[in-house]
Amino acid sequence: MDFHFRFRREDGRGRIHVLELKSTDGIPGEPYGSWINQLHVQMGFVRLHNPGWEITGSILAVDLNSGAWQEFNGYAPQDLVFEVLLNKGIHIWECLQDETLAPVVESGLLCDHCPYRLGCPAFGGEVAIPNEILLLAESYLRLYARKAQADRDLKKLKEDILSFTGSAFRGAAEDVLLAAYDVAPGEMIDAGLLKERYPEIYEEVKKEKAGFTRLDIKRVKTQAQPNAARQAA
Known part of the structure; x- marks a missing residue:
C-alpha cells in the first residue's frame, strides 16, 4: 500500500482513505482495470483490520515526464469484488506451492x-x-x-x-x-519490373528490409448498426 490517511469526524466515527500511486507515461482517460483491482484488494484488507471505519480509496496517476497528474476518486470497498480477487490470490499462492496444479491464466x-x-x-x-x-x-x-x-x-x-x-x-x-516552389521530377527503380526482366541483376542488388509489427484495429459492424442507420436516415 502506498498511502493511507486516517481521519476522525466530529461524531467520533473514523475514516481511512487508501491512495494508490501510479507513475505512468501519459495520463489515461480512465484508470486501468489492474489499478482498480489492486486498490480494491488494499481497501478490502484495510476494512478487515478496521471494522466500523469508513473506507474510501483513490488512484493518483503521475506522468513523471511532463509533471501532469490526475486523481481518480470515489472508490469504496465492494464485498463481491474483494472476494473474487482474494480467491484469485489464494489460487496463485496454491499453484506456487504445488507445481502439479494448473493455474488459471488470463x-x-x-x-x-x-x-x-x-x-x-x-x-x-x-x-x-x-x-x-x-x-x-x-x-x-x-x-x-x-x-x-x-x-x-x-x-x-x-x-x-x-x-x-x-x-x-x-x-x-x-x-x-x-x-x-516546384520540386523537380526524379527517377526511381521499378523493383517488380527489374525482377521480371533482369532477375540475375535483381538478385545481386537487392538488400534485406527490416520487418515491423503491424497493428490493425477496426470496429466490428453488428446487425443492429445498419438498422439504426436506416432509422436515423
Whole structure:
C-alpha cells in the first residue's frame, strides 16, 4: 500500500482513505482495470483490520515526464469484488506451492513484461481482450479518426494557400515564413519490373528490409448498426 490517511469526524466515527500511486507515461482517460483491482484488494484488507471505519480509496496517476497528474476518486470497498480477487490470490499462492496444479491464466496490461508469455495458454487461439487494452484501442481509434480528418483539412488548406502563392513564392510576416516552389521530377527503380526482366541483376542488388509489427484495429459492424442507420436516415 502506498498511502493511507486516517481521519476522525466530529461524531467520533473514523475514516481511512487508501491512495494508490501510479507513475505512468501519459495520463489515461480512465484508470486501468489492474489499478482498480489492486486498490480494491488494499481497501478490502484495510476494512478487515478496521471494522466500523469508513473506507474510501483513490488512484493518483503521475506522468513523471511532463509533471501532469490526475486523481481518480470515489472508490469504496465492494464485498463481491474483494472476494473474487482474494480467491484469485489464494489460487496463485496454491499453484506456487504445488507445481502439479494448473493455474488459471488470463491476459492483462502487464503481459508484455512476462518472460513466460510465449506458450502461455492465455495467448492460445483467439485471445480475450482485457478491458484496459480495450480502452487503449478505443483511444487509438478516436485519435486515428482525428488524424484522418486532420490530413483532409491540411490538404484543403494547402490547396487554398497554393491558389494564392502559385508554384514560385516567398513571403514573410512578423512570425511566419511562407514559401512555395516546384520540386523537380526524379527517377526511381521499378523493383517488380527489374525482377521480371533482369532477375540475375535483381538478385545481386537487392538488400534485406527490416520487418515491423503491424497493428490493425477496426470496429466490428453488428446487425443492429445498419438498422439504426436506416432509422436515423
